[in-house]
Amino acid sequence: MRIKAAVMQKADGMLTRRRIELEEVELDSPYDDEVLIRITACGVCGTDKGAIHGLEPYPTPGVLGHEGAGIVEAVGRDVKSVKPGDRVMIGFPFCGECRTCRRGEMRYCEKGQALSFSGYRLDGSSGMKRLNGEPLAGRFFQQSSWSTHTLALERQLAKVPDGIDLDLCGPYGCSISTGAGTILNELKPLPGSAIAIFGAGNVGLAAVMAARLTGATRIIAIDKVPERLALAREIGATHSLEHGADTIAELKELVGGHLDYSVEATDGSNLVGEAISALGPRGTCAMVGGAKMTATVKYNHPDVLMNGKHIIGVMGGGGQTPTFLQSLMELQRQGRFPLEKLVRFYDLADVNQAVDDSDAGTTIKPILRMPH
Ligand SMILES: [Zn+2]
Ligand SMILES: [Zn+2]
The missing domain is CATH 3.40.50.720 (NAD(P)-binding Rossmann-like Domain)
Structure with a gap:
């Protein structure tokens, strides 16, 4: 399907600050263990900025964003825990099979580095490409959520209960739970x-x-x-x-x-x-x-x-179970965890401004809203 995404452009040797431009791109169907999500909002986090400023390796052209929240549109054949229409936030990716994952310490997954920063699935595919066929690094933290739609692994999702502001929930996946x-x-x-x-x-x-x-x-x-x-x-x-x-x-x-x-x-x-x-x-x-x-x-x-x-x-706040994330959501709803006071919303088209404001310290937590 065709979607809109904020694409980090190919690195220019003279520039350390990578440019980001909105583009129409192509998104594949989900794998059997993946979910297609219509993203409503996604945070801007230090790790996105690290890639933009060339401090962390991330392939270009590529799509950033790792604090996404949205609504499930379609699910792969093996997906059981969510269905179309469910509201979800996307947490850290993990393999579920390595020794650390099997011990319940998914934040320290032995394949976490590749899953988060390679820009690709472990099989080398990305699921996202330009309309001219050029591949995009479209699996940042296995989500690349600075986009109107994306794919994510079923196991990295947490459901967002009714009565919770979905647009606030993306950052629970990284900075806030950290x-x-x-x-x-x-x-x-x-x-x-x-x-x-x-x-x-x-x-x-x-x-x-x-x-x-x-x-x-x-x-x-x-x-x-x-x-x-x-x-x-x-x-x-x-x-x-x-x-x-x-x-x-x-x-x-x-x-x-x-x-x-x-x-x-x-x-x-x-x-x-x-x-x-x-x-x-x-x-x-x-x-x-x-x-x-x-x-x-x-x-x-x-x-x-x-x-x-x-x-x-402590990586990402340690345990990031759906129960923990949902507890933070509920505490926010009760007024006991006032996340909304840290947040400023931007349109996806203003992503460069959001990054600049965060760098300048004038915005603590930018959240991008997707055009739909
Ligand atoms: Zn693992
Ligand atoms: Zn982060």
Whole structure:
């Protein structure tokens, strides 16, 4: 079928910023284990921007978008859990067969890298091409949802219950569950604990909102942009700190040296070393933010050893079961997880503007609405 998609154009040697243009392209029918989805909205996330700015490898021409939500139009022969007309959001892709998947840790699927970043299915096909037949890398996270329609694997879908705003749901598939899942699935802060969140972008603010749902009594947001810190306080941070040379000392003073958890959620600033130093005895630092592929972390060995600190990597918030995603949706509907305060909607045609506004920090979470 013919669809519209935002196509990232072939990389120009002189340009690091890849151009994106709306095109009419051809989409194949779903494989037996796939679903055809009419996308209604899709978020713009740090990983899309990484590809656009040439920081992450993604083939061009290709279609980005990995926070899609929409309505099922058709299903492959083997699909059982959804049917045409169902409202769904598209989560992370996973193979379902590797050792890690079989242990229930799908976010760390051994084929996750290929499924997310190759732009193709594991069999080398893409399902999307230009009208002149030129192949498009059309399987970004096995969804490429900056498009009016796309294909996705049945197993990466979560149904969106009635009464939930479908257009808000795409970001639960990546950035929002990354921040919220780190708190609720991995750190699980004890009542009375202190938690510091480095970076008040969409991931960090999702962590703030999730921390407010726990018994943590000190939730400290750290960023260099005052407006983001104001928003962090509005949605649940008990304290905020403008990042600077004295951040670690200020943090230690604020919590009397007993910082229990730190979450590094910056978009490439790599403050992990600080997030480790600021911890008190037996504290845990969760690394969740973006970083260059070559990034390394410096920490003081005796400090980590003698204080029994924990350092963990958390990919996409860890467990991303449909139940967890639907819980976040319901919490938002109840007004207890105010995702809508982070969001600004754009038409798909304004995708370049949405990326620029996100880069400039004037929009925390852009969501693209599809023309139908
Ligand atoms: Zn797997
Ligand atoms: Zn993402």
